[in-house]
Amino acid sequence: MSVIECNGLSKNYGKKKALDEVSFVIKENTITGLIGRNGAGKTTLLKLIAGFIHQTEGDIKVFSKNPFNSLAVSANRIYIDDQMNFPNTLTLQDILQSAASFYVNWDQLLAEKLFDYFSFHPSLRYQQLSKGMKSTFNMIIGLSARCPLTIFDEPTTGMDASVRKDFYRALLKDYLAYPRTIILSSHLLNEIEDLLEDVLLLKDGEKCLHLSIEELKEYGVYLQGSDKCVRELAGDKEILYEKSLGQDHLQLGIKNDLTNREIQQASSMGVHISPISADDVCTYLTNKTIGGIDDVFNRS
Numbered sequence: 001m002s003v004i005e006c007n008g009l010s011k012n013y014g015k016k017k018a019l020d021e022v023s024f025v026i027k028e029n030t031i032t033g034l035i036g037r038n039g040a041g042k043t044t045l046l047k048l049i050a051g052f053i054h055q056t057e058g059d060i061k062v063f064s065k066n067p068f069n070s071l072a073v074s075a076n077r078i079y080i081d082d083q084m085n086f087p088n089t090l091t092l093q094d095i096l097q098s099a100a101s102f103y104v105n106w107d108q109l110l111a112e113k114l115f116d117y118f119s120f121h122p123s124l125r126y127q128q129l130s131k132g133m134k135s136t137f138n139m140i141i142g143l144s145a146r147c148p149l150t151i152f153d154e155p156t157t158g159m160d161a162s163v164r165k166d167f168y169r170a171l172l173k174d175y176l177a178y179p180r181t182i183i184l185s186s187h188l189l190n191e192i193e194d195l196l197e198d199v200l201l202l203k204d205g206e207k208c209l210h211l212s213i214e215e216l217k218e219y220g221v222y223l224q225g226s227d228k229c230v231r232e233l234a235g236d237k238e239i240l241y242e243k244s245l246g247q248d249h250l251q252l253g254i255k256n257d258l259t260n261r262e263i264q265q266a267s268s269m270g271v272h273i274s275p276i277s278a279d280d281v282c283t284y285l286t287n288k289t290i291g292g293i294d295d296v297f298n299r300s
């Protein structure tokens with residue numbers, strides 16, 4: 001069953017097209033990574049899914065309903081980001097208690113265990129927490145709420161590496177025990193790829209790809225060898241990346257549609273083939289140039 005269906009979804013802010021005719025379906029009980037560069041449209045898409053803003057054009061359905069101002073949708077989703085705020089009159093303990101009465105699937109034991117594990121003091125106020133501690137506290141709410149649709153927009157802002165690891169592990173463990181539909185936006189695909197089932201990649205407001213993580217890991221390959229042989233083998237295939245490795249030596253990243261014959265040819269030509277990581281595929285597909293930052297310093 002699908003939980004989210006978008007069809008030709010667009011969102012403009014004045015003249016700025018933040019999302020441009022995006023279409024995709026997210027199935028129930030999956031973890032999807034929403035990946036894209038700064039300004040790609042991730043937060044805009046997540047806010048549309050949460051029902052906080054209205055689309056300019058196109059269609060969006062969440063649990064088969066238009067999410068904008070929908071009580072049914074808001075009762076079944078939680079949206080966690082670094083803009084969350086809570087009244088200063090409430091202690092952290094009070095906040096957890098009111099969350100418990102708001103979310104029907106709330107797991108108080110999990111909330112308390114995570115609260116202790118991360119050494120929060122119950123009488124502290126949210127505003128007294130550091131940036132990373134706020135994100136950690138938000139994560140406790142996001143996980144303990146066990147909402148059928150859980151949206152994390154850049155949840156690890158400010159968390160140190162070890163808290164981020166703990167968060168990913170807690171997310172995976174809780175998801176396996178209580179499957180639900182989770183969307184996680186991030187710039188750090190390499191950190192979260194082991195968690196993900198699917199990746200939705202945005203570029204400049206458009207959908208770049210929506211694939212399973214396994215498909216993404218096989219999306220591209222590097223060809224490395226003499227300039228002439230690498231170029232001959234690449235032919236007119238889509239080039240994702242290009243790097244000169246000294247005189248007459250080249251590394252090309254291409255879309256992986258090599259035939260068996262071409263793989264044999266590569267071996268006889270001395271061209272080495274190796275996989276491109278999912279993270280690098282996303283970086284190359286969303287780079288402005290195929291040489292990346294090196295192109296800025298390339299004077300030729």
Ligand SMILES: Nc1ncnc2c1ncn2[C@@H]1O[C@H](COP(=O)(O)OP(=O)(O)OP(=O)(O)O)[C@@H](O)[C@H]1O
Nearest residue numbers: 013016017018036037038039040041042043044045
């Ligand atoms: N309220 C707004 N008014 C005008 N433009 C906006 C508004 N919100 C976002 N934008 C623009 O829409 C585009 C998409 O922004 P969005 O915040 O969705 O991107 P993002 O992928 O979440 O970026 P980041 O990774 O930097 O958080 C950007 O060009 C941004 O400047």
